[in-house]
Amino acid sequence: MGKLKNIVYNCREATYLIEKKLIGKITLREKIQLQIHFYGCSVCKLFNRQSNMINSMVKQLLVNHEPVDIKLDDDFKNTMQHRIDDTLNKS
Amino acid sequence: MLPHQTINPHQWVKNHADYLYSYTLSRISDEEQARDLVQETFLAALERLDKFEGKSTERTWLTAILKNKIVDVYRKNSSGLKAPSVNKEVHDMQEFFWEDGHWREEHQPREFSIEHHDPFHAKEFNKVLQKCMQKLPPLWLAIFTMKHMDDAPTSAICSELKVSDSNFWVIIHRTKVNLRACLQKNWI
Numbered sequence: 001m002g003k004l005k006n007i008v009y010n011c012r013e014a015t016y017l018i019e020k021k022l023i024g025k026i027t028l029r030e031k032i033q034l035q036i037h038f039y040g041c042s043v044c045k046l047f048n049r050q051s052n053m054i055n056s057m058v059k060q061l062l063v064n065h066e067p068v069d070i071k072l073d074d075d076f077k078n079t080m081q082h083r084i085d086d087t088l089n090k091s
Numbered sequence: 092m093l094p095h096q097t098i099n100p101h102q103w104v105k106n107h108a109d110y111l112y113s114y115t116l117s118r119i120s121d122e123e124q125a126r127d128l129v130q131e132t133f134l135a136a137l138e139r140l141d142k143f144e145g146k147s148t149e150r151t152w153l154t155a156i157l158k159n160k161i162v163d164v165y166r167k168n169s170s171g172l173k174a175p176s177v178n179k180e181v182h183d184m185q186e187f188f189w190e191d192g193h194w195r196e197e198h199q200p201r202e203f204s205i206e207h208h209d210p211f212h213a214k215e216f217n218k219v220l221q222k223c224m225q226k227l228p229p230l231w232l233a234i235f236t237m238k239h240m241d242d243a244p245t246s247a248i249c250s251e252l253k254v255s256d257s258n259f260w261v262i263i264h265r266t267k268v269n270l271r272a273c274l275q276k277n278w279i
Contacts, residue, residue: 009192020260047200077108088101
């Protein structure tokens with residue numbers, strides 16, 4: 001049971017399990033340990049919620065990356081298209 | 092069956108350059124390097140025009156080529172002198188936690204000023220998020236991005252970047268603790 005105690009009172013271990021659970025797998029035993037930890041630790045419970053939110057924001061950053069007003073400047077684009085055209089003409 | 096997709100390099104820059112550029116910038120912070128990658132992608136694509144089978148759209152095909160180039164950059168950045176050792180990374184965790192595993196009080200998570208995923212503020216959020224991500228060491232950013240943005244299998248990332256499975260999880264954990272702290276600090 002030493003290991004159980006380790007996680008129940010250890011926020012570093014608990015947050016590690018939170019991350020592992022979010023994108024991978026943790027064992028049933030670890031899930032129970034984590035629940036017990038949450039029961040006594042509101043800080044890690046908050047961490048869990050925020051970490052979930054961050055993951056969905058990161059996903060959203062990917063999905064919505066198109067409308068961001070990042071554009072290449074025209075000079076660079078023109079030069080690039082010229083290079084492409086030149087290469088095409090050579091072949 | 093999908094209609095056969097066509098390819099027209101004479102319109103590539105006009106049709107795809109901005110898209111590919113912003114795709115790159117959400118994964119690599121260096122603008123100069125991002126521009127180069129877009130250009131290299133087009134040139135590499137030209138060399139293998141005959142490999143385009145028309146099964147995907149032109150854009151999907153170009154993006155796949157770009158993605159491989161980005162992974163190459165990750166691999167380069169995260170190996171060699173630039174990369175901090177994992178031991179150092181584990182050690183750094185002491186900044187956030189006491190030796191017994193409890194949060195240091197000054198680093199305990201607090202409520203964000205905005206907890207909801209509010210589409211109205213999405214742009215602002217994304218800016219802060221990107222800024223915080225760009226502060227991560229290259230190897231962490233590589234692992235984090237490959238996992239979260241592209242949903243690559245863990246084993247593939249580990250072999251691609253030559254990290255062990257256990258180091259992978261150590262870095263994922265460390266990254267999130269840092270990222271969360273950075274977001275809290277910057278979302279005032």
